[in-house]
Amino acid sequence: xxxxxxxxxxxxxxxxxxxxxxxxxxxxxxxxxxxxxxxxxxxxxxxxxxxxxxxxxxxxxxxxxxxxxxxxxxxxxxxxxxxxxxxxxxxxxxxxxxxxxxxxxxxxxxxxxxxxxxxxxxxxxxxxxxxxxxxxxxxxxxxxxxxxxxxxxxxxxxxxxxxxxxxxxxxxxxxxxxxxxxxxxxxxxxxxxxxxxxxxxxxxxxxxxxxxxxxxxxxxxxxxxxxxxxxxxxxxxxxxxxxxxxxxxxxxxxxxxxxxxxxxxxxxxxxxxxxxxxxxxxxxxxxxxxxxxxxxxxxxxxxxxxxxxxxxxxxxxxxxxxxxxxxxxxxxxxxxxxxxxxxxxxxxxxxxxxxxxxxxxxxxxxxxxxxxxxxxxxxxxxxxxxxxxxxxxxxxxxxxxxxxxxxxxxxxxxxxxxxxxxxx
Amino acid sequence: xxxxxxxxxxxxxxxxxxxxxxxxxxxxxxxxxxxxxxxxxxxxxxxxxxxxxxxxxxxxxxxxxxxxxxxxxxxxxxxxxxxxxxxxxxxxxxxxxxxxxxxxxxxxxxxxxxxxxxxxxxxxxxxxxxxxxxxxxxxxxxxxxxxxxxxxxxxxxxxxxxxxxxxxxxxxxxxxxxxxxxxxxxxxxxxxxxxxxxxxxxxxxxxxxxxxxxxxxxxxxxxxxxxxxxxxxxxxxxxxxxxxxxxxxxxxxxxxxxxxxxxxxxxxxxxxxxxxxxxxxxxxxxxxxxxxxxxxxxxxxxxxxxxxxxxxxxxxxxxxxxxxxxxxxxxxxxxxxxxxxxxxxxxxxxxxxxxxxxxxxxxxxxxxxxxxxxxxxxxxxxxxxxxxxxxxxxxxxxxxxxxxxxxxxxxxxxxxxxxxxxxx
Numbered sequence: 001x002x003x004x005x006x007x008x009x010x011x012x013x014x015x016x017x018x019x020x021x022x023x024x025x026x027x028x029x030x031x032x033x034x035x036x037x038x039x040x041x042x043x044x045x046x047x048x049x050x051x052x053x054x055x056x057x058x059x060x061x062x063x064x065x066x067x068x069x070x071x072x073x074x075x076x077x078x079x080x081x082x083x084x085x086x087x088x089x090x091x092x093x094x095x096x097x098x099x100x101x102x103x104x105x106x107x108x109x110x111x112x113x114x115x116x117x118x119x120x121x122x123x124x125x126x127x128x129x130x131x132x133x134x135x136x137x138x139x140x141x142x143x144x145x146x147x148x149x150x151x152x153x154x155x156x157x158x159x160x161x162x163x164x165x166x167x168x169x170x171x172x173x174x175x176x177x178x179x180x181x182x183x184x185x186x187x188x189x190x191x192x193x194x195x196x197x198x199x200x201x202x203x204x205x206x207x208x209x210x211x212x213x214x215x216x217x218x219x220x221x222x223x224x225x226x227x228x229x230x231x232x233x234x235x236x237x238x239x240x241x242x243x244x245x246x247x248x249x250x251x252x253x254x255x256x257x258x259x260x261x262x263x264x265x266x267x268x269x270x271x272x273x274x275x276x277x278x279x280x281x282x283x284x285x286x287x288x289x290x291x292x293x294x295x296x297x298x299x300x301x302x303x304x305x306x307x308x309x310x311x312x313x314x315x316x317x318x319x320x321x322x323x324x325x326x327x328x329x330x331x332x333x334x335x336x337x338x339x340x341x342x343x344x345x346x347x348x349x350x351x352x353x354x355x356x357x358x359x360x361x362x363x364x365x366x367x368x369x370x371x372x373x374x375x376x377x378x379x380x381x382x383x384x385x386x387x388x389x390x391x392x393x394x395x396x397x398x399x400x401x402x403x404x405x406x407x408x409x410x411x412x413x414x415x416x417x418x419x420x421x422x423x424x
Numbered sequence: 425x426x427x428x429x430x431x432x433x434x435x436x437x438x439x440x441x442x443x444x445x446x447x448x449x450x451x452x453x454x455x456x457x458x459x460x461x462x463x464x465x466x467x468x469x470x471x472x473x474x475x476x477x478x479x480x481x482x483x484x485x486x487x488x489x490x491x492x493x494x495x496x497x498x499x500x501x502x503x504x505x506x507x508x509x510x511x512x513x514x515x516x517x518x519x520x521x522x523x524x525x526x527x528x529x530x531x532x533x534x535x536x537x538x539x540x541x542x543x544x545x546x547x548x549x550x551x552x553x554x555x556x557x558x559x560x561x562x563x564x565x566x567x568x569x570x571x572x573x574x575x576x577x578x579x580x581x582x583x584x585x586x587x588x589x590x591x592x593x594x595x596x597x598x599x600x601x602x603x604x605x606x607x608x609x610x611x612x613x614x615x616x617x618x619x620x621x622x623x624x625x626x627x628x629x630x631x632x633x634x635x636x637x638x639x640x641x642x643x644x645x646x647x648x649x650x651x652x653x654x655x656x657x658x659x660x661x662x663x664x665x666x667x668x669x670x671x672x673x674x675x676x677x678x679x680x681x682x683x684x685x686x687x688x689x690x691x692x693x694x695x696x697x698x699x700x701x702x703x704x705x706x707x708x709x710x711x712x713x714x715x716x717x718x719x720x721x722x723x724x725x726x727x728x729x730x731x732x733x734x735x736x737x738x739x740x741x742x743x744x745x746x747x748x749x750x751x752x753x754x755x756x757x758x759x760x761x762x763x764x765x766x767x768x769x770x771x772x773x774x775x776x777x778x779x780x781x782x783x784x785x786x787x788x789x790x791x792x793x794x795x796x797x798x799x800x801x802x803x804x805x806x807x808x809x810x811x812x813x814x815x816x817x818x819x820x821x822x823x824x825x826x827x828x829x830x831x832x833x834x835x836x837x838x839x840x841x842x843x844x845x846x847x848x
Binding site for chain 2: 118352410419420422423
């Protein structure tokens with residue numbers, strides 16, 4: 001997985017304790033319609049974000065004592081009623097459909113919502129109940145195929161417009177703030193290979209390989225043999241064609257199959273951006289695959305979007321962008337490793353790198369809007385803009401994290417004493 | 425806490441899945457007494473360690489097809505019956521009391537037991553039941569005072585014989601394999617300060633400060649003000665005297681109180697080697713203390729012995745060395761952070777550094793044995809040798825881990841993009 005925007009007008013979950021005080025008051029000008037009062041209440045529940053709302057009635061609902069960060073115009077009763085009924089899904093939907101207008105920076109708007117969300121009161125019992133009634137898409141073998149198809153098979157050309165040269169659709173690593181997207185994606189791949197201390201002649205299994213870039217990078221620059229698994233038909237076709245063109249088909253095998261069907265023994269196991277699609281209920285099973293895939297001196301790395309605490313994926317993202325996806329807390333991720341006596345060597349949180357990666361993606365996306373609109377339509381453009389902008393906000397506000405977890409089999413003492421080798 | 429030896433003839437727990445095959449067979453020479461057959465059965469349950477046992481009857485019970493790593497002589501029926509009744513406590517007790525003899529290297533013996541233990545079958549229902557009946561010492565406010573008093577108040581002079589100049593009784597950090605103990609302890613303190621990016625004028629609260637060395641180091645080299653909490657009377661007296669002597673009493677305040685009574689707001693929270701004494705049931709409460717102690721750009725570090733998966737402390741260690749102690753898995757440690765929306769930035773596993781630290785301690789301890797025997801007695805010497813040697817084995821075999829967990833408040837974006845600054 002790549003980037004999943006968190007709470008586009010999200011309420012927080014019951015797992016986190018409340019740590020902040022009361023949200024600030026709001027002022028209403030131009031009358032007090034019933035709908036206006038309902039919107040005020042919703043905004044209170046959302047932690048009173050510093051955003052001004054302008055209704056078709058002429059009402060302005062604005063924060064008191066500070067300038068609003070931006071303005072949202074809701075030009076019809078229908079749009080507001082939809083938002084009031086299910087703001088988490090209908091607000092971003094209304095934006096995608098052009099039924100509301102945003103004046104100001106979309107990323108800032110979403111950051112403001114996130115920061116407010118963090119100080120919002122925990123949802124009521126009813127709110128939690130309704131949240132629990134949402135049924136995310138399941139990750140059975142067949143379910144996962146459908147879920148992955150929904151996102152990754154919408155066209156390789158579309159992704160090539162804004163992912164940069166590497167076609168890497170995961171968080172990059174910026175050794176310096178001014179690194180380009182492509183340089184940062186290469187740096188990420190090297191960072192992961194160095195963490196795993198890959199040596200020529202070794203074998204690696206990759207679970208979820210995207211368009212195959214990382215497998216080729218490992219083969220070319222670290223001299224390893226790679227078997228890379230992926231259930232996205234389009235991605236595997238693209239990756240195979242590329243491996244053949246680059247003369248690496250003998251070193252890299254792409255297997256169009258589920259990670260659960262991985263067989264064989266390898267020196268290392270790696271998975272970049274797949275865990276978000278696995279589902280917590282399958283983590284112990286994933287650990288079984290890791291454990292049976294590794295020899296005595298085995299090690300591996302899992303790179304995934306995560307959370308500070310367990311919380312469901314924002315429902316609009318789950319519904320429109322990433323069906324079946326779930327970013328786990330580090331505690332939840334430990335269910336992969338602990339049952340199998342796998343030893344955690346190193347965890348690095350790269351959330352600010354993902355914000356930067358997404359800024360680069362969004363800029364390329366905006367430059368390609370005319371072409372994207374030709375390929376799809378204006379609604380698709382606004383939907384993806386919302387998703388990318390919301391993801392930036394998720395990472396800058398700490399709503400989302402990015403964990404790289406390096407691990408080894410229990411008795412592996414061939415691990416470096418320090419991490420200095422990563423930085424020389 | 426410092427170093428807690430794991431399974432001195434330990435059985436493994438139910439939390440870990442079995443990953444290995446059948447233990448090898450054993451050969452018996454010199455007859456088959458009832459006691460000999462019972463010992464054989466015990467050794468099978470322990471994963472058939474490559475150790476030879478010689479009984480008072482003349483029986484030799486040895487591994488088949490390989491040279492034993494070392495020999496244990498059990499010269500009386502009484503000693504064997506005790507071991508058979510409760511090997512986890514009575515085997516190390518018998519060693520401490522001089523009722524058994526070990527021929528060969530004690531660390532190697534214990535490593536062999538650990539490695540065998542990892543391939544041993546999971547304990548039977550009865551074994552688990554008996555394990556659950558053991559009641560470790562509790563960590564209420566009063567219980568913690570007693571537990572800490574038991575270990576840390578046995579005499580500052582004793583500890584000064586083998587901890588080196590720094591009196592730091594926690595895992596050191598060896599930037600190179602040939603670093604001395606004192607250099608490695610200084611490097612550890614700098615490593616932690618750099619991870620936390622301490623700046624002059626900032627304030628730090630330390631939970632569990634030992635003999636006060638780290639608080640002084642932070643004050644002297646990083647220009648911060650420190651309040652350091654500890655419930656060990658002897659340690660606090662020592663630390664205060666030292667701060668005064670070194671002219672740092674204005675910058676460092678030692679408070680003889682429980683971490684639960686920490687008040688005030690600080691830029692950073694640090695705790696090195698206290699978590700082992702907290703108890704998992706108190707982790708969320710510890711997180712509450714951390715959370716209320718930190719401002720918006722707060723960050724901190726917890727350094728603790730840990731596990732690959734949840735398992736009780738080896739019962740002899742819990743009984744004789746560290747009452748109330750428990751090394752947690754990383755998943756369990758997350759109970760400190762997740763309820764409070766604290767963000768994990770970095771986890772580093774230093775288990776091989778603790779093995780090296782312990783080797784240095786054991787060598788200094790052995791050199792001081794005549795003095796220690798004067799201060800206490802021969803039984804005390806053998807008990808501490810068993811504890812230190814077993815701890816080395818715990819870390820070299822991956823039975824124990826050492827985690828440094830760096831964290832920050834959720835909205836803290838003042839964190840460095842990379843960890844390169846730690847290595848330049």
